[in-house]
Amino acid sequence: MRGGPDVDLWFERCETVRLNGHSGGGAAVRVTRYRGLGETARSGGDTTYRWAHVRAREDLAALTPPWFHAGLDEVAAPWPAQPDALAAQRAVFDGAARCCAELGWSGTALRLRHVDQLVVQGRAGVRREDRRRHVSISLQTVVPDPSGEGGPMLRREVGTGEPDDPAWGAAVDALVVTLDAQWGRADVEAVQAGEWPVVLAPGHCGLFFHELCGHPLEGDVVASGTSYLGSLLGRQVGPDCLTVHDDVSSPHSSVRYALDDEGVPPTTVALVEAGVVTEPILDRASAAALRRRANGRGRRLSYRHPAIPRQAHIAVATGAGDASSLVAGIRYGLLVLRLRLRHVSIATGDFSFYVDEGRVVRHGEIGPPAGACLLRGNGRAALERVEAVGADVEGYLGGGGCGKLDQGPLVVSFEQPSVRIAALRLTPGHR
Amino acid sequence: MRAAADGRPGSAEAAAALAERVLARCLRPGDEGIELFLHDVREANLDLVPGLPGVLAAAGGGAGSAVRVWRAGRCGFAAGDVSREDEIAALVATARAQAVTAGIDAAMPVDVPAAAGVGASPMAPDEDLARQRAEELRTMLAGAGLGVQVVLIRRRRSWATVASTAGVRTTEWHDRVTALARCETVHGTLVDAVECADLSAHWDAGPLLGRVAEAGALISAARRREPDRRLPLVLRPAVASQLVAGLGWLLLGTTAASTIGLPGAVGRRLFPSRLTLIDDPGHPGLAQPRAVDDEGRPAAPVVLVREGVLQGFLHSTASAAAVGARPNGRAIRADVSAPPAPAALGLLVRPRGDVPPGDHVELTTRFETLSTMPRPGIVTLVVAGWEVRDGNRAHAVGPFDLELPVVATLRALRGAGSDLEVLPAAGRCGTPSLELAEAAWSH
Numbered sequence: 001m002r003g004g005p006d007v008d009l010w011f012e013r014c015e016t017v018r019l020n021g022h023s024g025g026g027a028a029v030r031v032t033r034y035r036g037l038g039e040t041a042r043s044g045g046d047t048t049y050r051w052a053h054v055r056a057r058e059d060l061a062a063l064t065p066p067w068f069h070a071g072l073d074e075v076a077a078p079w080p081a082q083p084d085a086l087a088a089q090r091a092v093f094d095g096a097a098r099c100c101a102e103l104g105w106s107g108t109a110l111r112l113r114h115v116d117q118l119v120v121q122g123r124a125g126v127r128r129e130d131r132r133r134h135v136s137i138s139l140q141t142v143v144p145d146p147s148g149e150g151g152p153m154l155r156r157e158v159g160t161g162e163p164d165d166p167a168w169g170a171a172v173d174a175l176v177v178t179l180d181a182q183w184g185r186a187d188v189e190a191v192q193a194g195e196w197p198v199v200l201a202p203g204h205c206g207l208f209f210h211e212l213c214g215h216p217l218e219g220d221v222v223a224s225g226t227s228y229l230g231s232l233l234g235r236q237v238g239p240d241c242l243t244v245h246d247d248v249s250s251p252h253s254s255v256r257y258a259l260d261d262e263g264v265p266p267t268t269v270a271l272v273e274a275g276v277v278t279e280p281i282l283d284r285a286s287a288a289a290l291r292r293r294a295n296g297r298g299r300r301l302s303y304r305h306p307a308i309p310r311q312a313h314i315a316v317a318t319g320a321g322d323a324s325s326l327v328a329g330i331r332y333g334l335l336v337l338r339l340r341l342r343h344v345s346i347a348t349g350d351f352s353f354y355v356d357e358g359r360v361v362r363h364g365e366i367g368p369p370a371g372a373c374l375l376r377g378n379g380r381a382a383l384e385r386v387e388a389v390g391a392d393v394e395g396y397l398g399g400g401g402c403g404k405l406d407q408g409p410l411v412v413s414f415e416q417p418s419v420r421i422a423a424l425r426l427t428p429g430h431r
Numbered sequence: 432m433r434a435a436a437d438g439r440p441g442s443a444e445a446a447a448a449l450a451e452r453v454l455a456r457c458l459r460p461g462d463e464g465i466e467l468f469l470h471d472v473r474e475a476n477l478d479l480v481p482g483l484p485g486v487l488a489a490a491g492g493g494a495g496s497a498v499r500v501w502r503a504g505r506c507g508f509a510a511g512d513v514s515r516e517d518e519i520a521a522l523v524a525t526a527r528a529q530a531v532t533a534g535i536d537a538a539m540p541v542d543v544p545a546a547a548g549v550g551a552s553p554m555a556p557d558e559d560l561a562r563q564r565a566e567e568l569r570t571m572l573a574g575a576g577l578g579v580q581v582v583l584i585r586r587r588r589s590w591a592t593v594a595s596t597a598g599v600r601t602t603e604w605h606d607r608v609t610a611l612a613r614c615e616t617v618h619g620t621l622v623d624a625v626e627c628a629d630l631s632a633h634w635d636a637g638p639l640l641g642r643v644a645e646a647g648a649l650i651s652a653a654r655r656r657e658p659d660r661r662l663p664l665v666l667r668p669a670v671a672s673q674l675v676a677g678l679g680w681l682l683l684g685t686t687a688a689s690t691i692g693l694p695g696a697v698g699r700r701l702f703p704s705r706l707t708l709i710d711d712p713g714h715p716g717l718a719q720p721r722a723v724d725d726e727g728r729p730a731a732p733v734v735l736v737r738e739g740v741l742q743g744f745l746h747s748t749a750s751a752a753a754v755g756a757r758p759n760g761r762a763i764r765a766d767v768s769a770p771p772a773p774a775a776l777g778l779l780v781r782p783r784g785d786v787p788p789g790d791h792v793e794l795t796t797r798f799e800t801l802s803t804m805p806r807p808g809i810v811t812l813v814v815a816g817w818e819v820r821d822g823n824r825a826h827a828v829g830p831f832d833l834e835l836p837v838v839a840t841l842r843a844l845r846g847a848g849s850d851l852e853v854l855p856a857a858g859r860c861g862t863p864s865l866e867l868a869e870a871a872w873s874h
Contacts, residue, residue, distance in 0.1 A: 026533070028535075029533065030512075032511070032768055033511060033512075034511075034512045035512075036493070036512075037829060038491075044484075044485060045483070045484030045485030046485035046486055046487075046488065047485065047486075047487045047488070048488050048489075049488065049489040049490070050489070050490055050491055051486070051489070051490075051491030052491055052492065052493065053493030053512050055513070055514075055515070057536075113546060116529050147624065152627045220482075220483060220581070221580060222478055222482075222583065223480060223481075223482030223483050223581065224481050224483075224578070224580045225481065225482055225578065226578040226579075226580045226614075226615035232729045284589075285483055285484075285485075285487070286483065288484070289482055289483045304491060304493075305489065306473075306478075306487055306489045308487075310480075334613045340805075341801045341803075342800055342801060343619065343620075343798070343799060343800040343801060343813065345615065345618075345798075346580065346618055346620065346622070347578055347615030347616060347617065348615075348617060348618075348619075350619070353863075372772075384490055405478070405581065405583060405613075406585070407581070419752075
């Protein structure tokens with residue numbers, strides 16, 4: 001690896017701290033650290049990527065040209081990369097565990113992940129650094145059931161791209177309290193099978209648009225000619241109130257980078273603008289194939305992988321109102337709080353999601369917790385049937401991340417206000 | 432890539448010598464045992480996306496080490512991308528500290544029989560051949576009427592050395608080539624794969640193409656109906672393999688340890704006598720045999736179900752200790768940073784040559800869902816196939832949802848065919864067609 005004028009160098013130092021435990025007990029700590037170097041060369045339409053593990057400063061110096069050596073002492077400094085991170089995140093973890101215990105959730109499983117990634121990119125004698133950090137925590141519990149049968153499983157996550165923000169710990173504690181109040185102890189009501197109005201709650205349900213707009217508009221998928229949205233570029237598929245961007249500059253985004261993993265500055269990608277399919281998610285190769293400009297979405301899981309087109313932060317633009325106002329007028333329907341993907345057919349847009357948490361909506365009021373069910377439909381029809389978008393936007397970072405081919409999980413985040421869709425098919429009983 | 436620059440041992444033999452030095456240097460009073468796992472991997476991958484002008488080729492390699500230390504009955508673990516003696520010694524110190532402060536209850540592998548590892552086979556990083564194979568696959572899949580989204584060729588060569596103060600000394604090479612295709616159809620996404628030891632002499636895309644041809648015939652079928660759920664079901668290998676993979680999960684030692692009543696079912700007839708399930712890492716249908724697991728134990732065939740009677744589970748040392756069983760060479764590390772856990776290495780349902788009745792529903796094709804087991808013990812699939820009358824395909828059925836509780840479904844097993852296939856995309860399970868009684872629909 002010598003970093004010639006026609007190649008891109010990519011160095012990564014990554015330290016991940018994981019804390020796993022229960023609210024009634026301690027936490028197991030797992031720290032993962034690595035440094036690696038990759039080199040990308042392009043010739044005649046082919047892209048060649050070579051990677052190697054980098055152990056120490058002298059390895060990096062030997063494998064890269066002199067102009068890449070500035071700051072080597074820092075990037076190759078002994079571990080830990082973030083000496084205070086473990087103590088700080090342990091404090092957040094302990095606070096959340098204590099909060100759960102006070103609410104009687106002694107069996108709550110907590111999983112915290114803190115990632116610190118330093119990237120150094122080089123091309124044609126120019127070297128640029130980018131620091132990327134995020135932290136997320138997941139809480140999973142079974143709601144106590146006086147009958148002893150065992151109540152429904154609840155799971156919530158919260159995360160941020162600013163782990164040092166003093167508000168982070170308070171946000172985690174607030175999540176526990178909010179979750180406790182939100183669910184209450186009401187009996188679950190089975191949903192009615194059929195096509196009904198659905199309101200997607202803010203935040204986590206951005207997954208819906210990540211799957212139905214984001215993946216089908218990834219540049220390589222569009223180039224392959226197999227995407228149901230690829231052939232609709234430039235066409236109206238939804239109402240004017242529907243705008244879906246991929247936007248790392250949003251204040252709600254927990255995925256932040258100054259350059260993507262091919263050295264391209266990220267722009268805001270208008271996937272759907274006022275109902276019109278507008279722009280794919282592009283790395284350099286797919287941009288060239290589609291005769292467009294790369295928009296800073298060449299991302300890689302680690303130095304062991306080449307960059308490919310990936311989403312970063314799906315953002316649904318706001319309208320007016322909130323979940324309460326969007327359910328007004330619905331005779332019977334479902335407010336979806338949490339979704340889990342079951343399948344999406346990229347070619348047809350047919351989809352199904354597991355609804356892990358929801359509320360029955362009856363006569364315009366948000367009612368009791370809904371029983372498990374499946375949410376089915378077709379992507380194009382669902383986009384067409386978007387009726388209203390609220391202003392109650394929430395950001396979301398959590399879960400394992402996004403998988404594509406054999407690169408996953410890659411961190412992604414969402415933001416979404418409440419969204420009402422006129423009709424989707426509900427099938428009760430699936431978990 | 433220059434091996435000397437990153438301090439790798441350079442060969443498995445050198446790694447074994449390195450392990451001896453580390454063990455001799457690091458054992459401290461109070462240590463009940465130290466185990467080293469030294470690992471080296473080289474990868475050469477190729478992605479072919481129709482519509483992009485060229486291919487994406489990636490190659491690289493690295494070394495890693497994992498250490499377990501036992502003190503006062505507790506086990507500490509540490510791992511990292513390190514391969515030098517002083518670095519591994521530092522891992523030992525970290526694992527020792529963890530054993531004391533936050534160790535887990537994991538039994539130490541002792542009395543491990545001597546086992547020979549599998550030697551290396553030549554793997555030339557032939558990018559041109561990988562490109563040729565990918566192009567061949569793309570052309571044949573497109574010829575079957577499928578929209579090819581991507582063809583991936585994955586070549587991986589690695590070795591692993593296990594050494595411990597309890598006397599374990601093994602080294603094993605692993606070579607594997609996987610070709611995976613992801614295709615879009617009007618009915619859903621098809622993901623299928625083939626595996627082989629190398630891309631030249633052992634390459635055979637025939638099984639994958641056969642399954643794809645079945646899917647193509649379904650997609651172009653003129654008549655399509657709902658399945659007649661009064662008929663018996665025949666699951667062809669592409670569908671049956673998911674059910675077998677589900678059974679494999681149920682028979683992991685870790686599942687048994689966390690499932691009330693399951694360990695006590697050993698010796699009982701849980702299934703019809705037509706079912707025999709073996710985990711055989713040396714089966715000729717698998718691309719790469721394994722002789723030892725990642726704790727150094729011999730990975731001999733394990734009979735899990737013999738003629739319907741549950742014989743046991745797949746165990747690491749720790750999972751075996753948890754249920755009072757003997758470890759049987761199935762301790763596998765998902766990667767170097769993960770402690771060993773039980774895993775199947777080559778699940779196979781024994782073919783019987785049973786012939787299904789003239790009238791049945793034959794399921795040939797499974798469309799992709801994110802998970803095949805969203806709830807423990809229940810396999811959930813989107814499938815399609817044919818209604819067969821008097822031995823002839825009458826009309827296509829599906830796609831439709833099929834929910835199969837693993838144990839209850841296999842209790843309805845009526846027969847196993849002779850058409851054994853190994854499905855890399857289903858956890859490398861091998862199975863013939865499985866015939867299920869009508870009752871399987873109603874679970």
